[in-house]
Amino acid sequence: MKRIFWVRSAIGAALCLALLYVVQGSTAMGTGAGRWTVYGYDLANTHYARDEHHLGPSNVASLAVKWAFTTTGIVPATPAVDHGAVYFPDGGGKLYKLDARTGHPIWTRTIAALTGTAGAVSRTTPALHGHTLFLGTLAGAHMIAVDTRTGALLWKRQLDTHPAAIITQSPVVHGGRVYVGVSSREELFAADNAYPCCSFRGSVVALDAGTGAVLWKRYTVPAGYTGGAVWGGAPSLDLKRRTLYVTTGNNYTVPPSVSACVEAAGDDPVAAEACLAPDDYIDAVLALDLRTGALKWARRLQGFDAWTGACYFGGDWCPDPAGPDYDFGTGATLFTAGQGAERRDLVGAGQKSGIFWALDRDDGSVVWSTLVGPGGELGGIMWGVAVDESRIYVPIGNNGQVEYTLQPSGEVIDWGSWSALDTATGDILWQTPDPTPGAQTRGPLTVANGVLYGGSMSGDVHALDAETGDVLWSHPADGSVNAGPAVVRGTVFWGSGYESFGIGTPGNTLFAFDLP
Template sequence: MELPQNQNNGYVTVIISVLVLSGFTVMDLADAVLKWKFFTGDDTTATPAVADGVVYFPSWNGYLYAVNAFNGALVWRRHLGELTGLSPIGIVVNVTVSRTTPAVDDDLIVIGIYGPAVVVAVNRLKGTLVWSTVLDPHPRSQITMSGTPYSGNILVAGIFYIGVSSLEEALPPKQCCTFRGGMAKLDIGTGEVLWRTYMIPDNGGQIGGYSGAALWGSSPAIDIKRGLVYIGTGNLYNAPAEVLEYQARQNNQTTPSQPDQCIDDPNVHFDSILALELDTGKIRRFRRFEEYDVNYFACLVPNNPACPPGPNLDADFGEAPMLLTIFSNSTKRDVVVAVQKSGYAWALDRDSGDIVWFNVRTKTKPYI
């Protein structure tokens, strides 16, 4: 589950500050001097991108900004609603906004829209619209993941990898849910969708099947050597009636008869780390870390009868996996590491997918 992020402790003025120090190190931090500050007039939750002396970032006031990194002067700003002609879905804010870090690729910056699920490319020198692509027509879909640009060959056009999330969890129980999380590969020059891979089976747009498994955190990690892109997924919003009924029966037994066989469909990738082929989007390997996790906003209210049978873990991977090389038994080993909101950190071997180690950092609830 992903909660809306449009507030910074009640403050409506956000300062974007840049420290410009020659040869800056951690030891110099005490001597750091504020170089400039820039007021947007509203919250800014995305990490800025910096390229060629310009800072790029979106704000919750609906604007996309380009600011001089050396003096804080405005280079340009664009109202996303006017620039794209998109209307907001109106769940969190009544203005078209982005909460993603702009991805810089040559003369483009690429961002995702926080509903509808549209990816937009803008000329980074002028702020003019280059292309706009709908990734998911679902009325509650949105882009919260900051995508990853990639060009593995100078003879091949640049690529953009991005996932899709939603706020469908906020709907009343009788209307929830049909959204399916998915990953996409776009031609960064044109916005054309080259492949799209869903995380759960097709539900035909009808309530009563699997829904959820959103991709909403950080940026996809690319393993050039293996030709893979790694992602982490969120919880299920809903599941077929037989799954919910089975889980309810297990909960009512003193000793569950089959506690680990509630969801045995290998195509249901919630609370998972997956490796997809860069070229085709085919799922090369995956590992799911929970046997059952159906959860949506109704479960935020204790003992709410509208909440599906528990445990309602809400154990998303809210960040993208990290690619590391470690020493294991004096041998170098390539691993992928990601942390669930439940506090479990996992390291998987990038060749086999086997668990190398895991750790538990926190055990707080609710996981938000």
């Protein structure tokens, strides 16, 4: 079996613009002081709590546990916070509304009871709008709408009837519509030789927020191909352009003629990519019309990449040749570089290859790309980056324990790290290793008032100086941390526990940290 590990090189420095960074106001508008109502804090998916002024580099070292709420399972989602309440699901199949001040439960619901699907759970951040909470589920691939006041079900909608379909991407809501991507477990099911691999196709769906009616559905791969799951982070919205940006994963299978063509291409990645159908939008950033779902542009950034869990765990369903499994592990993030006539709107995303890409928002052309750290099937870059007025913050998981050199220190490590990139050029400004040697740093990041917050699979949470990368504060959790925190009015809400692909340790706590 031949495995192909092509990675497109970082695009030339001549394209990089020495520009200052400015967040686009129309799409990066925060959810408001005292609120965190979507996965990435805002429609631009920046994970930047720009309204936070209580915590900063000078006092974050004094953070202490305010309260800790015990759940029925792992807490891998960033919680949503609104009007003094915290909303989140757990791995035990519960959905909670807690009092943000005390941690006392206001109501608890069982997701299986809401969907009617046995064993249904969620790992996504709820999207809040008015008195409605929107949440995607794993088993059954349902989107549900719940009344935030009572926890009562308002509507439910199955987004894909494929038995392996799931929703791991967090939804966003705007203008009376809910937007979300659809993924699947089929890539993992393929490790079982008895499973008839493969038939799932990834998609992006827009629903009516009031009724749950599907307004449009856009598949990411054509008939005859499988995969193209839309699973990482959340979509981002550009209201000025009326455009939705999403990222996609790898193919599971391709037609036999394509496999033969790729085999014949040998070590020529350009020839191999030419074997794929033009509308096989894998390992790509897509720009879609908000109203219709029509494709505005797509930028495929890996080339050929057919892969299943059989390539990792063993089994007959590993494609031959196989790709490197270099999905986009994060959703798209919107930011703007430059001043005056030099301003340029960009969309960025992190890939499991370890590369962060910055593209022109109008046509998808590559402006710059940076290899931040080692790639791998489990990252590379996963789940979510953060962006403030001057830097992009990127986690590197490095599940393969590959040695690499941190910049500018020159330290050589073989575990996870956090990095800050210049938003105009992609230059690495600093890199900080996880304080626990051997640990992976895979979860989404949050930046607020000069502090970067990141969790570790070691079972710790950390706060770093956003300007220097210095670790300012650390605290043990009760299990691996693959969730991002919500930082609201001086309180950091953070979940613990993660178990997947044989990595991570269980935990079942939502923590609230604040100053004594």
